[in-house]
Amino acid sequence: MFRTLLAKEFREQWRTWKMIVFMAVFLITGIISPVLAKYTPELLKSIPNLPAGLAGIIPTPTMADSVAQYLKNTEQFGVLLVVLLTMGVMAQEKERGTAAMLLTKPVSRSAVVLAKWLTGMTIVLAGLLVDGLACLAYTVVLFEPLPFGTFWILNLFLFVFLGVYLTVALMASTLARTQAIAAAGAFGGLIVLIILGSIPRVSDYMPGQLMAWGNSLVFKGDVTAWPALGVAAGIIVLALAFACLRFEREEI
């Protein structure tokens, strides 16, 4: 039963072009990040009438700039894409009536939620793989080889970070009866996480701190963020469990 639900979810993401768009944006992000890191200083230097001396202080880009650009772009585009990909998945089924058709058949309601979550997480993982490989290749060509192992650990942290947003958006979609309310809930969750992540001291415990940890790993720094990893995992588990429990009790 779970296999059937999972197959339907993957097929839906493919047929409705969502998976393709998601992959394409991640691929472009992976390519464009090293390119921007390499050529942005040169573009700045080529601006006519640049104040005297400014060209001299624009630093020469390095592999570290490529990683920083990659991290920033993947974080921003990734969060937006993940929320857009997920916010309607449950609410749409309820609003269109397909949930009522499905739930009169012998399926577990939690399995419906879990199939959607697993599909979303798999697409995010595949997107990060494409994103990371493109970034690796372009960084090697434009700069120098990246530390391979720690770069993928950084991507693992990105995966957990995006997983938090995906699960919160899925929970909002499960709680809502319409897609409009689901969208409001998903973006509300996004804003709450961003605000909490910008408060000093509190931010040390928020999932965004994982990016600093990943970056530090790549460049042999000493930043760690075990509490943030624990909080991120906790948010994922609790949001998913709450979504399942709520859907189990909901009247369709």
Place this chain on the structure above:
Amino acid sequence: MIRIENLVKTYGSVRALDGLSLEVEPGVVYGFLGPNGAGKTTSMRILSGLARPDSGRTWILDKETGQPGADIRSLIGVLPEEPAFYGWMTPREYLRDFVAPLYNLRGAVAARRADELLEIVGLNEAANRRIGGFSRGMRQRMGLAQALVHHPPVLLLDEPVSALDPAGRKEVLDLIDTLRGDTTILLSTHILADVERVCDVVGIIARGRMLVQARRDDLLARYVTPLFEIETDNGFGAWLEWVKGQDFVTNVTVLEHTARVLVKDVSRARKALLGSLAGQALSVRRFEMVHPSLEDVFLRLTEKEA
């Protein structure tokens, strides 16, 4: 086979079900009749596990629904009033790759069953088209097909022919007719002619309560009231007032130049009505004693309730 006992369901201040009880015998096609908002769809939703009652109990095949460990969903096929599908799927994919595996039908068995059902509901030529482009009638046929995938012993059909054209309606009613005996069917509809045609037992509900439940023929016999239809060329004038005042007349309705007169005593009414019409010099085109339809019974009961 299907049993509902004192079902109560409230939505805010609206009491959708108010102690509804009914019983459907095995193999019977049960016509579930009632005006809009009577509680038919709510009852179906509770039976199929989509909603929970405030109080009361329901059973399907002697299994009480909504109880831990008593999942009756593999025993029922459900067609909601407005069946909804994934628009990007084709009917064949929906039946073969999605619905059939949920009932543990896979591979060649699922493919064969999907094709068989598409043939039965007349969608074989649209088998590889996207459902997103289907008309409401095609969706209703598709809804019936998905309800039948696993040969369920119980079918819950909410307005199964409401979106179909006359030919499609006949085909679906014929199909329901073939299921009689092997499958217990609870069928809600507004189309009384269809109930008269396929249903063995009829339950009429209004305001969430059962008004009457009986075999179709018993119901007609019980509520049969002799009825005269009189049609004239020039209306009824003062005769109408006269006829309403007669003690053998129970009700008079007039539509344009046709009067329908419900009476208690047929022989006395026939003589008196004919004599009075002749006396009033009305230009009578038709004078006929007719059999009341289920519609007459339905209107009489629901109007009385209102």
